[in-house]
Amino acid sequence: MKRLALLAAGLVLAALIALYFLWWGAGPKPGPHTIIVKEGASVASVARDLEKEGAIPGSTRTYRVMARLFGSHDPIQAGEFEIPKGMGGASILDLLQHGQPLQRLITVTEGMPAIVVAEKLAANKYLAGSLPEIVEGSLLPDSYSYQRGETRGAVVARMQAAMNRTIAELWPKRTPDCPVATPEQAVTMASIVEKETGKASERPMIAGVYCNRLRIGMKLDADPTVIYPVTKGKPLGRRILKSELNADNGYNTYKRPGLPVGPIANPGKASIAAVLHPAKTKALYFVADGTGGHVFADTLAEHNANVAKWYALRRQRGQM
Template sequence: MWRHIASNGVTFLLVALFLLGGLILWGKSQYENPGPLSQAICVQVERGANMRKVSQNLEEQGAVSSAPIFRIGAEYEEKSGQLKAGSFLVQPEQSMREIVDVLTKGGASTCGTEVVYRIGVNRISVQVRELDPSSNRFVERAEFSPGEEDVPEAYEETKEKADTRFRIALAEGVTSWQVVQGLNGVDLLEGEIEEVPAEGLLAPDSYEVRPGDKRAALLAQMQEAQAAQLAAAWEARSPELPVETPEELLVLASIVEKETGVAEEREQVASVFVNRLNQGMRLQTDPTVIYGLTKGEGVLGRGLRRSELRKETPWNTYVIEGLPPTPIANPGRASLMAAAQPAETDFVFFVADGTGGHAFAETLDEHNRNVARWRQIEAERGAEAAGNASTGGN
């Protein structure tokens, strides 16, 4: 009898172990295999949230098939206590293991709402936008110009959220004065900037910031980034380039930056100025004249007068020979590389072509024909604008 009981007990134990092993393997496959999510979602993890609450949220949104298995897997990998506060993008069919990694690896939020302070050439604006997980595109909720427009409620509400991301975005071609004005106006940051950095030394880019960050520290980060980009461009420069120092390359790049907003044209525009330097021609570029008038402090807001084209300033390239003494803006990486590696052309002239780009020419006759076409386009546009005004735009 006891032998029979013992035999049954061993059998039961073996069956139990077999079932337990099968259950573990099934749970492991559930944890590691692609998940049930069919469309990306944004998962918010609040400060102080625990793995139980987060796993239940994930199960309710259809991101995981089992909240308990999600918690057991996270516990087994010793990540239960590593949850990070923020909003995180969970992609379709991500496994539970991958989702645990997303929620515990730290760093900036990957979705949710962000506030972008844009320091542009013509205006400074604040944009509140939110990532739509289904399209992976940002949807604008509000935009305004500080000091010029009323602050929208969406901005005040968003700014107070713990998981909101904040970025400072510098446009290519902004001046150092514009950057300082913009940073001093960002209410998120601390510490006033009193001295404007030398022109050209700040890298146009997007910078992640947090409430309470120091403006001076951010400015130093921009300078470090530009120094690295300039060093890389100088290292990669063409051997025949008619500039002798990285500083001269920076000046040339700033002119390229201000002369065209068409990315595909940068190398051609750079080639025009390089060819002129090589031939001893004056650069004769309007943006340098404008800088001589404004010193980068704001936008001229009108066309240049003939008297201003003849006015002697250190930056008036209609008057001076060679490059001006300083950059006229902060060039981006692409313009630095275009100045360092210009296209190989014989172009020495260019003029607007009416499409937003330019018509390039090797000879004065060809350039004069391009100028005549541009004057005709200007005249036609002026007549059309006058006609629209007289008919109320109908």
């Protein structure tokens, strides 16, 4: 009996040693792969998924035993995790408990129109569900994280909630220097500012010019508002046609004074802030200066002189 007891103890010890080395050894999976862990998942449920993937040594039951004997008892995190090639059972459990879930991002750049955002969301193979209608100007440009399998509608809702929070933060702090009567008008004006300059430092000045024009009933004459009905905010890729400049479609600010009927892009926080806190200026005009920025003028005579310089520069560059 004593010999049998010793033999049994030896077998148990040998089994524990074998499990220990199996637990800490390299994993059987030949390449990196991902696993999605749902909220509230247990070691047992995750182990079943890992076994199906061939990512853990032994069976689900064996892995559960090893985890109970040698692993931490901390909860498993929800999210998507990338398991590197050859990662063993111990390291996999530690990754799921304490590692960083895989972060997937979709970026809406400042001035990106709704049609382009919709195309990005529709083409994303990791998102699910149908694409809801996206109202122009309703999304805040930023980088948004999402989980694999999340619905497109949920991502759009987060983008819209971010814009709503931004407006709620900025609108009460506005100055009276720009005659926009509602947050919606501020977003519309900001979308024009966004499309008119690529220089962040110019936004308050561009906003100041348009606010001055709006105040005195002068037409905004903003090229991006002519382009929007033609391309829905995508680049035009050619010069604006005379027929497009004469089109009366609710957006064309060459045709009528005041703001267009709605935004022409999704403006960023800085452009919205520029409209609500425009530069204090008497300028009513601006034209490109050849460096990516603009030169501003208070009078039409000054503006015409600046335009002549710009045309001369373009002819010198072979652009006219």
